[in-house]
Amino acid sequence: xxxxxxxxxxxxxxxxxxxxxxxxxxxxxxxxxxxxxxxxxxxxxxxxxxxxxxxxxxxxxxxxxxxxxxxxxxxxxxxxxxxxxxxxxxxxxxxxxxxxxxxxxxxxxxxxxxxxxxxxxxxxxxxxxxxxxxxxxxxxxxxxxxxxxxxxxxxxxxxxxxxxxxxxxxxxxxxxxxxxxxxxxxxxxxxxxxxxxxxxxxxxxxxxxxxxxxxxxxxxxxxxxxxxxxxxxxxxxxxxxxxxxxxxxxxxxxxxxxxxxxxxxxxxxxxxxxxxxxxxxxxxxxxxxxxxxxxxxxxxxxxxxxxxxxxxxxxxxxxxxxxxxxxxxxxxxxxx
Amino acid sequence: xxxxxxxxxxxxxxxxxxxxxxxxxxxxxxxxxxxxxxxxxxxxxxxxxxxxxxxxxxxxxxxxxxxxxxxxxxxxxxxxxxxxxxxxxxxxxxxxxxxxxxxxxx
Ligand SMILES: Cc1cc2nc3c(=O)[nH]c(=O)nc-3n(C[C@H](O)[C@H](O)[C@H](O)COP(=O)(O)OP(=O)(O)OC[C@H]3O[C@@H](n4cnc5c(N)ncnc54)[C@H](O)[C@@H]3O)c2cc1C
Ligand code: FES
Numbered sequence: 001x002x003x004x005x006x007x008x009x010x011x012x013x014x015x016x017x018x019x020x021x022x023x024x025x026x027x028x029x030x031x032x033x034x035x036x037x038x039x040x041x042x043x044x045x046x047x048x049x050x051x052x053x054x055x056x057x058x059x060x061x062x063x064x065x066x067x068x069x070x071x072x073x074x075x076x077x078x079x080x081x082x083x084x085x086x087x088x089x090x091x092x093x094x095x096x097x098x099x100x101x102x103x104x105x106x107x108x109x110x111x112x113x114x115x116x117x118x119x120x121x122x123x124x125x126x127x128x129x130x131x132x133x134x135x136x137x138x139x140x141x142x143x144x145x146x147x148x149x150x151x152x153x154x155x156x157x158x159x160x161x162x163x164x165x166x167x168x169x170x171x172x173x174x175x176x177x178x179x180x181x182x183x184x185x186x187x188x189x190x191x192x193x194x195x196x197x198x199x200x201x202x203x204x205x206x207x208x209x210x211x212x213x214x215x216x217x218x219x220x221x222x223x224x225x226x227x228x229x230x231x232x233x234x235x236x237x238x239x240x241x242x243x244x245x246x247x248x249x250x251x252x253x254x255x256x257x258x259x260x261x262x263x264x265x266x267x268x269x270x271x272x273x274x275x276x277x278x279x280x281x282x283x284x285x286x287x288x289x290x291x292x293x294x295x296x297x298x299x300x301x302x303x304x305x306x307x308x309x310x311x312x313x314x315x316x317x318x319x320x321x322x323x324x325x326x327x328x329x330x331x332x333x334x335x336x
Numbered sequence: 337x338x339x340x341x342x343x344x345x346x347x348x349x350x351x352x353x354x355x356x357x358x359x360x361x362x363x364x365x366x367x368x369x370x371x372x373x374x375x376x377x378x379x380x381x382x383x384x385x386x387x388x389x390x391x392x393x394x395x396x397x398x399x400x401x402x403x404x405x406x407x408x409x410x411x412x413x414x415x416x417x418x419x420x421x422x423x424x425x426x427x428x429x430x431x432x433x434x435x436x437x438x439x440x441x442x
Contacts, residue, residue, distance in 0.1 A: 129413065164411075251387070
């Protein structure tokens with residue numbers, strides 16, 4: 001088990017969670033950031049990294065991916081720490097008013113303040129509607145490839161038609177004993193080079209490529225032993241395999257947050273616009289995840305919310321300290 | 337009058353009519369969302385999120401999907417040959433009496 005300690009635990013490494021590190025850092029509060037995704041940037045990295053954004057003040061045009069890179073650089077002086085690839089499941093409050101935040105992988109973060117910057121929810125894999133699929137999750141059915149070595153000399157069936165299905169098929173062709181790619185279409189519309197490579201591998205007999213096909217069934221005693229593949233919705237074939245990896249991209253799901261005893265309205269956390277505090281003292285919610293009269297789900301608005309949250313959090317942690325707002329132009333960016 | 341009627345087939349099988357203007361450059365997603373259907377439209381209509389996924393049930397000839405739309409559809413788990421992203425379907429007079437069913441919403 002991994003136990004960490006910090007002033008503020010930020011749930012969500014989207015643009016708003018990242019900028020919250022900056023605003024907290026200016027007030028000398030340390031932050032630890034947790035995200036279910038393996039990378040930072042939230043929607044910007046996962047949905048539209050190559051799209052230009054036009055409404056960030058001072059940037060007539062900036063690519064979403066570049067904005068994330070800049071935010072990372074901007075918060076570097078404050079040495080934030082990260083737990084990536086782990087979803088936060090719950091938190092508890094201790095007698096002294098501090099919190100422990102628990103992730104799905106057993107990491108515990110001890111903190112004085114929680115900032116929920118969870119956007120539209122935690123990014124989770126899209127799952128195909130196959131009967132009994134859930135029974136085999138972790139027992140042969142995986143939705144993400146964390147360690148390719150895991151598949152060395154094994155038989156693998158991949159389903160999907162996007163770039164990640166193509167990329168992993170190419171990669172695993174040299175690792176696994178047998179790779180089958182199942183795709184419902186007749187062509188691939190992703191990166192042309194990857195599509196070509198997959199075709200070549202299939203022609204060379206290095207992989208099995210099944211087009212106009214769908215995986216429609218899974219079976220096995222205690223773990224996955226075979227998948228049923230329907231070809232052209234006509235003929236069903238059963239293929240023995242060790243692993244089935246459906247790769248249909250990720251989509252945000254509110255998930256565990258719904259059970260955190262926070263006041264919710266239409267899937268968003270109700271906050272006080274004075275400081276974006278929630279119904280639990282010491283817990284704030286900023287960015288797309290919150291709601292209040294007039295709320296706009298914009299990056300700009302999330303940045304503003306982060307600034308007000310940080311002032312309030314500072315006062316909460318230091319009730320006796322006198323406080324005056326300092327411009328960054330006066331002393332530059334302090335370090336922690 | 338530039339309005340057409342679109343029908344949404346509910347899970348019960350009933351078809352709900354929806355009035356849709358064709359002179360405002362709207363997409364089917366925008367009209368469905370405005371009519372209260374639970375479409376997140378996370379990406380705002382850029383063929384990037386697939387939350388506006390629908391299935392066309394009538395035999396209207398729609399313009400074929402662009403590469404971006406096709407790519408997104410290809411990467412989804414539950415699609416059929418009649419699946420579309422409703423944000424990419426422009427409302428035109430030809431689509432009068434179109435019947436659609438909402439997709440899995442992912
Ligand atoms: C296609 C598209 C175009 C857009 N264009 C613009 C634009 O031009 N201008 C603009 O201002 N906005 C735009 N937006 C909206 C903008 O992206 C969002 O407002 C912004 O991403 C919100 O940032 P956030 O940090 O609040 O949340 P997000 O970016 O959603 O990040 C939240 C993060 O929290 C993580 N998370 C959630 N729950 C948990 C949990 N339990 N455990 C661990 N991690 C968790 C998620 O995995 C995610 O990475 C656009 C959005 C899309 C999809
Ligand atoms: S609204 Fe996102 S794909 Fe249509």
